[in-house]
Amino acid sequence: MNDCCGLINRTLTTMSGRLSFRNITALAPMVRVGTLPMRLLALDYGADVVYCEELIDIKMVQCQRVVNELLDTVDFVAPDDRVMFRTCEREKDRVVFQMGTADPDRALTVAKLVEHDVAAIDVNMGCPKEYSTKGGMGAALLSDPDKIESILRKLVGGVNKPVTCKIRILPSLEDTISLVKRIEKTGVAAIGVHGRFKEERPRHPVHCDYIQAVAKAVSVPVIANGGSLDLVKTYADIEEFRKASGASSVMLARAAMWNPSVFSPKGLLPVETVMEEYLKYAIRYDNHAFNTKYCLCQMLRDKVETPQGKLVQAAQTNAEFRFMRGFIEEQQAKRNALQSHCLQDRPIMDGDVLTMAVKFERREYPPQITPKMFLLEWSRKEKLEQPSYETVQRTQDRAFQSTVTVAEKKYRSSLWEKSKKFAEQAAAIVCLRVLGIPEGRIGEEDSGLVCKRKREMKGINGSDEEGSKKRHLVDGQEEIKTTKTESVTNGDCHTQNSEQTKS
Template sequence: MVLVSVSCFYVVDITALAPMVRVGTLPMRLLALDYGADVVYCEELIDIKMAQCQRVVNEVLQTVDFVAPDDRVMFRTCAKEKARVVFQMGTADPDRALTVARLVEKDVAAIDVNMGCPKEYSTKGGMGAALLSDPEKIEAILRKLVTGVSVPVTCKIRILPSMEETVRLVQRIEKTGIAALAVHGRFKEERPRHPVHCDYIKAVAQAVSIPVIANGGSLDLVKANADIEEFRKATGASSVMLGRAAMWNASVFSSQGPIPVERVMEEYLRYAIRYDNHAFNTKYCLCQMLRDKVESPLGKQVQAAQTNVEISEAFGLQDFYLQTQEQLQVRRDSLYSSSQPDQPVMDGDVTMMAIKFERREYPPQITPKMFLLEWSRKEKLEQPLYKTVQRSQDRAFQSTVTVAEKKYRSSLWEKSKKFAEQAAAIVCLRVLGIPEGRIGEEDSGLVCKRKREWKTNGFTEEEGRKKRHIAGIQQENESSEFAAAANGSHHKPNGPAAQL
């Protein structure tokens, strides 16, 4: 395999994962690198949305996230791919393109402008393949980027109706100073069922001196790793970019031969779990890999799954899922224990403390919410009112409770709505100096004695506590995943957002 650095586009004979909407997220990119891809492109990301994002270091996932105002993670990357990931944007505006490029340039190997997507969501804004009819705008965008960022700038085009037009366009593009050019060998109106025009790509490669990356050969010409070199020779290109062939089975990048798709899917799923990929995005990518096996027993189970827990069960990875969640929680707790105050602080009109709800610290059927409710009744106050929000990039929850017209909240985010409400109740109880029902706490009389029985179903106190702890992890993880699915969050997917 070719050694690839930040200047990867000055190296010939590379293989690249093509930019693919909904497919080119972090798990797929890392999987492609594992199997031998030299360069990986992210999915096309629109400049208008990206320009609103904040760059946030996610210390829990060990990623860099670009977070939109609605808390969706638009782009997530990590150190493993930094020198080999290309950020592809959809843009029709030079100034906005530069704003986005400067936002991400420290975390990627190169910036690419999409000039080949024929889909309406891209072309309707003058982006994608719509740019092919406006060479002046193409030049303005590329020159602005080339002179404005510190990483290589590239673009990806489709071919024009005639070979002469195509050659004239790429020669104009070359003069902007870009580092490389990817060419999808189909016309704007053509689709994958149409044959790729290798002769056009070859004409482009002969007409310019910069590296040319050939694209569009999946299925017809590239069915296995050995076909990649044949496609490169047929097009006269410096390198090859694969889309659908890699989407179906990323081991096409491996010179060791193909790997059964079920194993590839499992490796993909491990990355999706490790980097908290949104369940709907994970499910979509797995279904693309299944192809004609989508109606198989495994395919039906994947299609029916609504959460990462259920997807993990389909592949027998539920233990890996639970272990990963526990590891992430340990990392969260460690980060917060060293950075959050133990004493109450005011955030506007809200009293806050760094408190997490630990179910094992309370007897069965006893919760802080229960104690707060009973105390409010005793004091003839209105019932505590909880308002809970969910952060979409990590699907964590934070709750604020209002009691006697005062608000209380934990500064820490919880893995479920229930836990977030319990944490808010604890803050309120501790600030007011009210018992909360923890094991070993003196009986306050707020909750009837019957609910304080510690021995149930023949278990000792310690045995019962362990069983409740294990069951609690599973139940709350499933609860969190279900809530996220119901909300339809993006593959999301931190300033405030990074702190899970």
Template structure:
């Protein structure tokens, strides 16, 4: 399927990109059952460009995390050579920024030029691009020239055969590796018949692989139908959306599996990779289809958490075993295992750190340890710069020590917690004790402070210095307050 490590789109069967469905658990499930290639759901370039790439050692994944801490895209080693990142974009430069961000972790990048729904066409993306072939060409040429992995696109057909063939030929000239063709007009829906003749014409007009899409309702119900769809469409490959969503074992050469088995297999991946419960529930309900009001369906619908979903499907033991394993990894990381991954953001050293008050004794904080360490090293007092995000009023802080800056990539609910998180980043980067429960006494903080008795003179001096600094900082960076990220 791949030559010299490069993904090939010839003679493959793929899981199509599906919003809210094509997350990591469904992609892994499709690979388990025999899919050759899996596409993620469409992810918008503007949102992805703000993400930070984070190696998640607990889940053994690579996460692309938005400023509001949502994981926009999660992938793992199991799918690395076969996952295609689908992007929603209408801007060549922004598309390239995102492509380069995800390039090390995916096998190919696809541009969505076929989705007719408003969330995709808004801003000129998705099917809206079909009316702007110059922009299509500009985006694809920029990506082909800018990254080393294959670039593809997915389109819908145009009102005439000639227009469709002309567009596909123009797309081929950009240097893309393949083009997927959904055989319906942008205003047509699954209930409308598939225009096989358009796919045939497109496939016959170019030398690159054409991937046929849109046959789930009428043409592909079982695995043996996939080859028939490939042959009658004249395409090199086939891409399945709803047929795979309803029962991913459609990819299985040995025949379909019972729906309950497929749901359990899916849920195991969702548990293993900490998939959001609402997304897991949505996908399970899509599988149930007309059985959503069955006893099983009602149990799934009533569930609100991953634990409750697991109970609904009888996987409580698997859920608990998995949680125990993940917690053991977290504990190992906190007790001297592999440190969190560092990422440089300009001149700021960043780390994914959440300040958890319960992990520290009542009168101990990381800021206290950082201050005492600075005094011991005869350094200037650490300086904190904090900004507040307008959309949810959360905070993020940078601490400067020895002229170097440190912050957590996560936003906190209060200014105090944001400063504590920044202090934790510095302490962990430098290997300095932070006062966590169970940590050996480092001698950095005297007994009086550990017991909650303040050092009044020093405390008043620190407080005065802090007030002066914060007043200066607020004057200097007033425009940063309420910054929207």
């Protein structure tokens, strides 16, 4: 919850109790993003106002208002039982219902249907996508100022909640100012201005000069939008965007979609933390699984092809996302461990196993050299039994974790790996680091544990450090594998059967 909750409650409403749009930060309306979980999360992080995704009047007019006692929500349900809009008491005085419409009467019908459950009504006049413009809605309205005026006057006169609209700028500054002055005369409470032309896309820079001119031309609050590309990356940037645009308020779309903690004055949180909090709301309010998946993928951005991202994409139900919450907690622990070098250097006892948060990064080692090779050769040099690896696979995401036993002591990485081989390498690293033994990383002084000829033989044979006894547990089934090993005796390399080798 926002630490400034008391202050916000005093400044968000006018003397009449209506929502004020001056000096606010808002979650902008975004299709497939602005559903209840994302709106609540944005409020938690500090957004003052949240807009729902654009909802088409033709679909909404068929809905029935249903009180959902199980979820403690108010649902607007279509004839096919789809929930078109879901809200709750937590956001009642903060949520703006945005509709797509090209018909004044139908717009009013929808507004009257939802007005007792929302804080304000907004008309989308800026979306350039075909699903909106083909019905004369969205940015298509910009070329029909008479219809804009008709819709807004009908709504302002027909409902008891503030009415706003969100536009894009027109090709000329004069036309843009002329339009917003007509809009102001309809009695709207605020005007949202996306500072791009209809044909421009997010990759194009926002035109702050246009927003400045609009803000000077009208007396109602102007809400600047479109700064996520190059202006708003952190909470501090929100105020800079407001000043650069000359607007009263700011609404964020993509910056908030990628990480809604951008609204927090305490700074951005790791995306894993944000995803975990989002999932709590998605599960609590029975959000549609495909919508949940879409929002999580937007947060992952360029990490969508990572194991975590593939897990998100594979999920089909909220039940599967319940498992993923635990996975995300693990990812957060991994992030914290990797960012804190001191934690990696301090082993922790987990039962009878020494653990460290260690990842095996292949690029950190020379070709044909691995930590397992170093551990094997060190064990032979010390006349110990060769290392024994026990590997388990986690059913839900098929990740691996391995425990290595050396001299009757066990070592394991607390992090899970994408393959069995990587998991064993990570376990070997933990053992080597705890014992203070070189592990063969690039830049380490040559320890002489692995001879040159052995490296060459490994390149020819394509084998890993065979010889370790491996127990592989998959879904509770133990599989014992014994393979060939290469041993070094007095500096000479040769191959023997692991069952016959004793150093």
